[in-house]
Amino acid sequence: AGLSMSLYAHTYLPLPLIAALGTKEQKEKYLIPALKGDKIAALGVTEPGAGSDVAGIKTTAVDKGDHYEINGSKMFITNGNIADFVVIAAKTGEGFNMSMIIVDTDTEGFSSIKIDNKLGMHSSDTAQLFFEKCVIPKTNLIGQEGHGFYYQMNNFQEERLLAAITGTFVAEWSLEKAKKYCMEREAFGRPIGKFQVVRHKLAQMAIKVETCRSISFRAVAEFIEQGNKAETIITMAKAYTGEEAIKVINDSLQLHGGVGYTEDYGIARAWRDARLLSIGGGTTEIMHEILGKVVLDQVEHSDKMSKETAKA
Ligand SMILES: Cc1cc2nc3c(=O)[nH]c(=O)nc-3n(C[C@H](O)[C@H](O)[C@H](O)COP(=O)(O)OP(=O)(O)OC[C@H]3O[C@@H](n4cnc5c(N)ncnc54)[C@H](O)[C@@H]3O)c2cc1C
Structure with a gap:
């Protein structure tokens, strides 16, 4: 990445x-x-x-x-x-x-x-x-x-949308790697994908991937229509996928066992790279701060930003 x-x-x-x-x-x-x-x-x-x-x-x-x-x-x-x-x-x-x-x-x-x-x-x-x-x-x-502060607050939207899309993609990729490995790798005389606990973990990973995909699609759709004014959904997508993608990759690494900890399957590298998702372009905590203002204080950030940038 x-x-x-x-x-x-x-x-x-x-x-x-x-x-x-x-x-x-x-x-x-x-x-x-x-x-x-x-x-x-x-x-x-x-x-x-x-x-x-x-x-x-x-x-x-x-x-x-x-x-x-x-x-x-x-x-x-x-x-x-x-x-x-x-x-x-x-x-x-x-x-x-x-x-x-x-x-x-x-x-x-x-x-x-x-x-x-x-x-x-x-x-x-x-x-x-x-x-x-x-x-x-x-x-x-x-x-x-x-006016640079307001320009940059606006400018963060594309970066955060890309982070959400990247997180979704890496989570999807990690799930596919895990599915394949779980059907190939055998333990106790059967593929590990036959153990219920493994199947349930894969099911939970699939739910996370699907929700990452849904919120990212929605953010992309709103961005296409509204540009940087789609800040609320983009912030949600960045916050959500940043955290959930890391969990999916972590679960995928776990399902790979010892080889997951080596460079042989690419999952260790994905795990390292993806850790940035909840930090770069604004941390998850800062996304929550922005959303807290929208949810509780009814502050429409994009309104404020567009008013400020409109002065330019
Ligand atoms: C590999 C990499 C590439 C990067 N590329 C760029 C780049 O190209 N350009 C650029 O400008 N920056 C870049 N960054 C910087 C990145 O955007 C910042 O690291 C990020 O915004 C966090 O800032 P910080 O590191 O100063 O952490 P801090 O702001 O010091 O935060 C430390 C911790 O405190 C928490 N925190 C801070 N304030 C609050 C609060 N109000 N409420 C709750 N928690 C809070 C944070 O969420 C975090 O967990 C990059 C960073 C990395 C690691």
Whole structure:
């Protein structure tokens, strides 16, 4: 899954912001080459001191007349070491006042280090980024200054929808692997798939896969109709599949016995990679926080976000 994560961290994280809000020049310089595969893109929101709390980021973009001076750092940035440009969130004022700015990685003062001790997703590049007095032209600001928080809250929807679809796919794949193995592997003179406890486990896995599929389909359908305003169902799909897919993969590994713990059947790798599903793009707890506001406080996030972005 590392390769697909790198591809979607390029296509679906930074590029929709430029496509939706970028200037003609930004589209020509960054979007078109990125879509052609001539430039690699990354999105830098998370920092060493702030992940879930996006408004708590410390990277600053200080107005210096015709340019911004950017100082700070970003953490866990997919494609960060190989990107030609990074769309970053940087503070341009207090509180929620932040802006999305394109930073070319050949800018003086930009550097990165590889994070190579991850649990999984080993084929995907992950970086910590550093910005020291980076001089970035004002023309690299995406949309309006100070609106970056709302742009990014909107932008999370595609990433979360993809996470839900990915989780569903990996859960389906793991169930199929388990079904096959349970009919091949024999113990006590019969295929392990003949034991009732195994059959019931497979049945429960199938229910989880089906519910992941249903909620993801529904989220995709609403996204096609409403775009980022489908936030509630997308958040539910991300929260639900993130947790349930991990359980299905874990059960599949268990049903494989000792070979599940080796690299021979691919299930160990899926187990490692999938653990990110409930963390990346917003943790399950943060999905529940968003949903708590929708369910209990009747706060329509997408309404607020679209009002804010409409100001742009
Ligand atoms: C492999 C990988 C790739 C990534 N790629 C990118 C990328 O390309 N770009 C990018 O910007 N980021 C990226 N991230 C970062 C990812 O989005 C964050 O790790 C994630 O949002 C969580 O932030 P955090 O790690 O700072 O955890 P924290 O925010 O410190 O959270 C730690 C724990 O506290 C919980 N918590 C926090 N706040 C609350 C609350 N209010 N209520 C209840 N629980 C709470 C969290 O749910 C979590 O369990 C990547 C991460 C990884 C591991």
